Amino acid sequence: MSGDDMSVGDAPHNPPRPIRVLLAEDQVLIRDSFKVLIDATPGMSVVGEAGTGAEAVLLAHRHRPDVILMDVRMPDMDGIEATRRICADPASAGARVLILTTFDQDDYVYASLQAGASGFLIKSATAGELLAAIRVVASGEALLAPTVTRRLITEFLHGPRHAPASRDLNDITRREREVLALIGRGMSNSEIAGHLHLTVGTVKTHISRLLAKLNARDRAQLVIAAYEGGLVTNPDGRR
Template identity: 45%
Template structure:
């Protein structure tokens, strides 16, 4: 299946460049380009793309606000959003992920990682730029010190705990299936159960909870 993508960036060269990179990939089609967050939200609701690729700094409505409109808490049918920015700032990443983004990239990530992030989001996975993943998730965990983490409505099973940890380690559904010697459909079933028990909207929030509760910790370098 072809992944339909909406690209939003206020800089013409960047927006055009991203669209050209994606359109050149097999299995990806750019169905629209928006110049700001307001236009992006409007176009997304009309076009219903499989994935939205949003810059953060845009006039009128920034990428985080646009993400919240399309994938935030209370949205009945949240869209898959990947946020991309030039600025490696923790508050941007935390804001985007809390708003419901399924991925976060820096603009120097390169075409290969960009394409991976689009496919991951379309498949319900999440991809965060590797150079910032550990630091940001650990920082998110640190910011919650002293506050009790949200408790699941029902205890996680042993297998759900295993799936949770592998997700937090950045493994895809296919890799989890191989690692745990279970089928892909079983992985998806466990993930759905984990999200329901945690009240999580996506894989990113599962990862945040894993760090917040100490199930996964930052590797010291």
């Protein structure tokens, strides 16, 4: 068959680039198990391994991964400070940080979001949940489950030591404010659409505008904005 005979459907195409993952975990057995799982999964590869927060910052700058699995408790520098430095570095700011946590580490959730984390993964998660979390975060979405969001509200927005900073929301519309409040309560796009009697497409448009107006990198940062703007102060969403 000549080149002129080749149809558009026959044109070769390149496979999508694998999701490049950096592992930041000080426990070698856990790190090794993650590496074996990820490297054995089509469409993913481990590009670096860090045993300390300082190493994570260095390797993130060097390799520019798509996703970083970041443990909170590590030597030299904890995962929150490492996340803050990675997200502030222009060379590694495009990386999405997925915090590895346990429910007895709830103290870190709010600080991790402020530092720039895009999601959280419980260490007891299954292999399937881990891989799904990496894909979600790599796609640019935030992985912030409603259960985590509600725990965050319950645990940290009722005490003076966790009082959120104030946030000026004067530039957003009334509808955008409603959408932001529901994001802060942990609702998905479809749940927000149903609650406000909108289409999912309209909700996505409002979210895009909120991201731009509030200079937020993803949905997790919008959750922070909802807290700091005083839109959510109780687990049931009542102000």
